[in-house]
Amino acid sequence: MINLGVSPEQLVLSAEQTLYMVFVALAIGTVLALLIAVTLVVSRQQGLIPNRRIYVLLNSLVNTIRSVPFIILLVFILPLTKLIVGTRIGTTAALVPLVVFITPYLARLFENSFLEVNPGIFETAKSMGASYWETIWYFLLPEAKASLILSVTTGTIGLLGATAMAGAIGAGGVGDLALTYGYERMNFPLMLFTVIVLVVFVQLIQSAGNFFAAKARGH
């Protein structure tokens, strides 16, 4: 077997760190993004409860955060990170910028998923006497479900990419392993190995996303 220059424990730890960062940030980000996306769709001019002020505010917030490259966001919000998790470095500290990064990204993807829903559905909901909450719960969310799953898939892959940069604040992970041990030590086999691992990750995530989306569509 090829010597990768790092211990198997180190490899497993890196994988764990990456998975931890991706899935925790994803879970928190998805919930926040859903709230933002629903609010955006509901408050837009043609929405269920048009509210220009809320829409413009949220819309600008999403655009502003999305304008900042992740590596800059990572260091820019360090004071906030310290405030929330009590430390500026480490895997858990990386969760804060990852959530801040992924939430507006997912919110935008979710918003698009919601906008794909046949607008006739809302009129139908109203004609059935559904309240706003019921319209969101029984009509908007189920109809957007498949598309939302694909959005989460895209978001997960984006998040995986972002975790590679989280090494900058000592978060570890597969990407960091590739940079510090692979790139800086010119360890090509390790580099290749991590790239393969990441490719496999992405393939698995995408396949799972496609599978669940198709299932949600009843195919």
Next chain:
Amino acid sequence: MIKISHVSKSFVSDAQKVKALRDVSLTIEKGQIWGIIGFSGAGKSTLLRMVNALEVPDQGFVELDGRKLADYPEKELRSVRKRIGMIFQQFNLLESRTVYENIAIPLRLNHTPAEQIAARVEELLAFVELEGRKDAYPWQLSGGQKQRVGIARSLATNPEILLCDEATSALDPDTTESILQLLAQINQKLGITIILVTHQIQVVQRICNRVAVMENGQIVEQGSVLDVFGNPQQPITQRFVRTVIPDELPESLVADLQQEKREYKLLKLRFQGEVAKENILYNINRRIPVESSVLFAAVTELQQVILGIFIVKFIGPAKSLAATTEYLDRHNVVWQEVAV
């Protein structure tokens, strides 16, 4: 009873104010089937949406069983809407849900217990003849089947009124016919009042007993289908009715008439009901010295009543022609002179 009284409504689109409805009044009695017909943009869908308050009038009011819709607080308005079913041209089914789930939605909104939902959905599936398709998804259904699901869904909460927004416009003629039969059945068996918006006069002719003709946001003509179809007054009504009950002479006959040297009168006769079964022409020929020749005839059955339209050329001296029209008047035949 639904009372729409002096309702006006404007929309602003592209900074332009469009008057969708202008002073529209309509009274709909329980158990009737109303057809609201007009070309697109006539305001008929807006009028339909007034009934379940999807649209709110700028002026005028809509009354349901004696209470104005505007007087209901939002929460009560929602329970009013649950008493009014609605079906759509594009069916508006949830694409990600099975037939069963689609039909169950209004029941879920009412917090109906699961066993009752199951029983009711089965009952509805049988009524719309979709047994065995409850696990299908909308994309696996034909247009007619989708509309049947839409109908089942609209009936789930036992509404008193069913609103149909161009419900057959996306369907082929055979499917349209089967959906119309189903709607007629709903009206007869369940006693549900139906209001149907359409641009297809055949739909009105087939199942409605009342009709309102709309143009530019106004109702230009309304009444029983028999009266309106039998004797359309407005040009737009005549245009619609003509497509199902033709009443015009073919070009070649018009040319022949222009060659006619003798004195004659060209009359369009409308026979309705019992009159249609009498031998009017025979009796005229027997009593009055006129020659009669039928140039055109169309016989239709509307609401189980025979409607006959004849264009007859009466040839003879002026005195006989006058006697002919007098005879027609006496026997309640509606006639008018046709100019060529």
